[in-house]
Amino acid sequence: HENMTDTRPSVAAASAGDRARLDWLRGEIRRHDDLYYNKAAPELSDADYDALKRELRELEAQHPEWAATDSPTQRAGVDARDPFFAPGRHRAPMLSLDNTYDEADLRAFDTRLRAQLGADASGLAYVVEPKIDGVGVSLVYENGRLARVLTRGDGAEGDDITANVRSIASLPDRLAGAAWPAFIEIRGEIYIAFADFERINAAREAAGLELFANPRNLAAGSAKLHDPREAAERRLRLVVYGVGHCEEPLRDENGNRVATQAALHGRLRAWGLPVLESYWPSADLDAAWSAIGELKKMRARLAYPIDGAVVKTDAFALQQKAGATARAPRWAIAYKFAPERAMTRVLAITAQVGRTGVVTPVAELEPVRLAGTTVRRASLHNAGEIIPVVREVVVAKCPVDSADYVFPKNCPECGAALARADGGVAWRCPNDACPAQVRGRLEHFASRECLAISGLGPKVIARLVDAGLARDVADLYKLRAGDLVKLEGIGARSAENLLAAVERSKHAETWRFINGLGLPGVGAKNAKALAKRFRSLDTLARATESEFQATSGVGPETAKNLCEFINKEENRRLLEKLKACGIKPRES
Numbered sequence: 001h002e003n004m005t006d007t008r009p010s011v012a013a014a015s016a017g018d019r020a021r022l023d024w025l026r027g028e029i030r031r032h033d034d035l036y037y038n039k040a041a042p043e044l045s046d047a048d049y050d051a052l053k054r055e056l057r058e059l060e061a062q063h064p065e066w067a068a069t070d071s072p073t074q075r076a077g078v079d080a081r082d083p084f085f086a087p088g089r090h091r092a093p094m095l096s097l098d099n100t101y102d103e104a105d106l107r108a109f110d111t112r113l114r115a116q117l118g119a120d121a122s123g124l125a126y127v128v129e130p131k132i133d134g135v136g137v138s139l140v141y142e143n144g145r146l147a148r149v150l151t152r153g154d155g156a157e158g159d160d161i162t163a164n165v166r167s168i169a170s171l172p173d174r175l176a177g178a179a180w181p182a183f184i185e186i187r188g189e190i191y192i193a194f195a196d197f198e199r200i201n202a203a204r205e206a207a208g209l210e211l212f213a214n215p216r217n218l219a220a221g222s223a224k225l226h227d228p229r230e231a232a233e234r235r236l237r238l239v240v241y242g243v244g245h246c247e248e249p250l251r252d253e254n255g256n257r258v259a260t261q262a263a264l265h266g267r268l269r270a271w272g273l274p275v276l277e278s279y280w281p282s283a284d285l286d287a288a289w290s291a292i293g294e295l296k297k298m299r300a301r302l303a304y305p306i307d308g309a310v311v312k313t314d315a316f317a318l319q320q321k322a323g324a325t326a327r328a329p330r331w332a333i334a335y336k337f338a339p340e341r342a343m344t345r346v347l348a349i350t351a352q353v354g355r356t357g358v359v360t361p362v363a364e365l366e367p368v369r370l371a372g373t374t375v376r377r378a379s380l381h382n383a384g385e386i387i388p389v390v391r392e393v394v395v396a397k398c399p400v401d402s403a404d405y406v407f408p409k410n411c412p413e414c415g416a417a418l419a420r421a422d423g424g425v426a427w428r429c430p431n432d433a434c435p436a437q438v439r440g441r442l443e444h445f446a447s448r449e450c451l452a453i454s455g456l457g458p459k460v461i462a463r464l465v466d467a468g469l470a471r472d473v474a475d476l477y478k479l480r481a482g483d484l485v486k487l488e489g490i491g492a493r494s495a496e497n498l499l500a501a502v503e504r505s506k507h508a509e510t511w512r513f514i515n516g517l518g519l520p521g522v523g524a525k526n527a528k529a530l531a532k533r534f535r536s537l538d539t540l541a542r543a544t545e546s547e548f549q550a551t552s553g554v555g556p557e558t559a560k561n562l563c564e565f566i567n568k569e570e571n572r573r574l575l576e577k578l579k580a581c582g583i584k585p586r587e588s
């Protein structure tokens with residue numbers, strides 16, 4: 001799979017090759033940044049992403065003549081801004097952290113820092129903290145009162161998400177005790193506990209909604225919801241670990257200066273803020289390294305998901321002396337844990353057919369604990385921190401009679417011969433009437449980002465399709481109570497509720513229908529842009545390729561595919577059928 005999609009030139013090539021590789025890396029990293037920050041749909045695990053970034057950094061170091069201020073290595077990772085929220089300026093910039101997966105790098109960080117500090121290096125000690133895998137936030141307290149909570153944004157200006165985090169019980173409206181400065185930015189992390197992550201994903205699975213890839217994605221998405229009540233249901237949590245700008249020197253209740261990171265944790269706690277469960281004051285890097293080992297061992301027992309450790313210079317005076325680049329402080333580094341691995345038995349491999357007919361193999365596993373969750377299934381295709389992936393076959397452990405897995409030649413649902421599009425890597429079921437595809441299209445249509453039809457989850461949809469009551473999305477509008485109650489598990493009451501929800505959806509916004517139709521290359525964002533441009537489904541159905549291309553966010557490839565899609569006979573018929581069923585999308 002990787003080899004087939006990978007068109008990058010070989011690393012071994014000489015200077016011209018280096019330049020090509022560098023350009024490829026910059027483009028590829030930008031693409032993954034967009035997927036991660038703007039679409040919340042990363043294709044790579046963080047470890048794989050960080051490896052690309054590291055390679056780019058090394059190439060740029062070897063070739064200073066190719067430096068560019070707009071290179072992805074020069075920016076603090078931008079978490080996308082949303083104009084829905086009021087902007088808020090940070091008094092001290094919110095930076096990123098340099099990171100590594102490698103002990104030697106960590107030691108090089110110590111050597112570098114000592115060289116920079118010169119004579120002061122004799123006083124260098126560290127604090128090791130867990131690196132919480134959530135969303136960085138800045139809590140601004142004015143005269144002891146919470147004034148606002150900002151996201152990192154581009155580091156200089158973030159989004160004011162105060163309304164969404166008000167529901168966090170551990171976030172005090174007033175700082176406790178006294179001796180708080182008139183103005184202070186407190187830095188911390190918003191996160192989602194594993195238990196809540198699993199609860200929310202289970203509910204989403206039952207409702208036929210798309211799952212969140214990991215707790216960090218869920219936290220990021222929840223912090224930016226446009227409805228504070230909905231955000232409250234996600235049960236966001238908070239932990240704080242630092243200070244940004246502060247109007248006056250920090251003091252404890254006895255008037256003594258707070259001069260170290262370790263002492264700061266005590267101060268934050270005294271103010272009634274939720275602090276780290278554990279942190280490790282470490283006299284030198286050896287001590288820090290063994291602290292990291294301890295942290296790793298207790299990883300699964302912590303209240304928050306973590307992706308590594310942060311090693312920070314303890315003394316504020318030395319932090320100041322070391323300073324920061326535009327991207328990250330020089331006095332701290334993140335040591336990230338490589339994705340966890342565990343060995344288990346593959347019980348079976350099932351081939352799943354998606355909404356567009358693409359067939360993907362999934363390994364059914366003997367349940368195994370990994371990264372704090374129980375893993376029962378793993379993709380044989382994808383990658384990602386929590387989305388489990390099979391990395392290696394332990395041949396020595398295979399039973400003697402085990403046989404190679406043979407990818408099916410026919411669709412496991414309808415038996416049609418699988419086909420591969422020209423140049424594509426995916427095998428597809430070519431049968432548009434394939435029950436798996438029909439179910440997939442209906443699930444997508446009913447999902448929250450589309451028509452949001454409550455009560456129409458995967459189970460109900462499977463029954464409708466099995467009973468022949470729904471062959472396409474328009475059939476949903478022809479359902480009758482009499483037919484529904486004949487289905488297993490559907491009573492008169494739920495039939496009535498379902499029909500009411502279906503009826504309501506007739507008047508949903510145009511973009512929801514556009515998204516629900518499953519146009520190639522179109523998600524919620526593009527659907528909104530298309531709705532804005534064409535206003536009605538009728539106009540959209542008459543659009544030309546160049547009109548599609550003039551829509552913001554639609555590239556030439558998507559424009560071509562859209563044109564093909566709307567001109568296909570069966571899609572035209574579906575639109576006519578939807579109209580005949582009385583749908584009346586409203587502009588929004």
Ligand SMILES: NC(=O)c1ccc[n+]([C@@H]2O[C@H](COP(=O)([O-])OP(=O)(O)OC[C@H]3O[C@@H](n4cnc5c(N)ncnc54)[C@H](O)[C@@H]3O)[C@@H](O)[C@H]2O)c1
Nearest residue numbers: 032036042044045046049077096097129130131132136241
């Ligand atoms: N998978 C992908 O395609 C993809 C794409 C882009 C970025 N990413 C990931 O996103 C990350 C880049 O984001 P980033 O710049 O925010 O870096 P980061 O998240 O790796 O580290 C910086 C952040 O750590 C947080 N943090 C947690 N605990 C902390 C503590 N105890 N002390 C201080 N800070 C703490 C802070 O919010 C800080 O902003 C990278 O690790 C990268 O792997 C992945």
Ligand SMILES: [Zn+2]
Nearest residue numbers: 411414429434
């Ligand atoms: Zn099929």
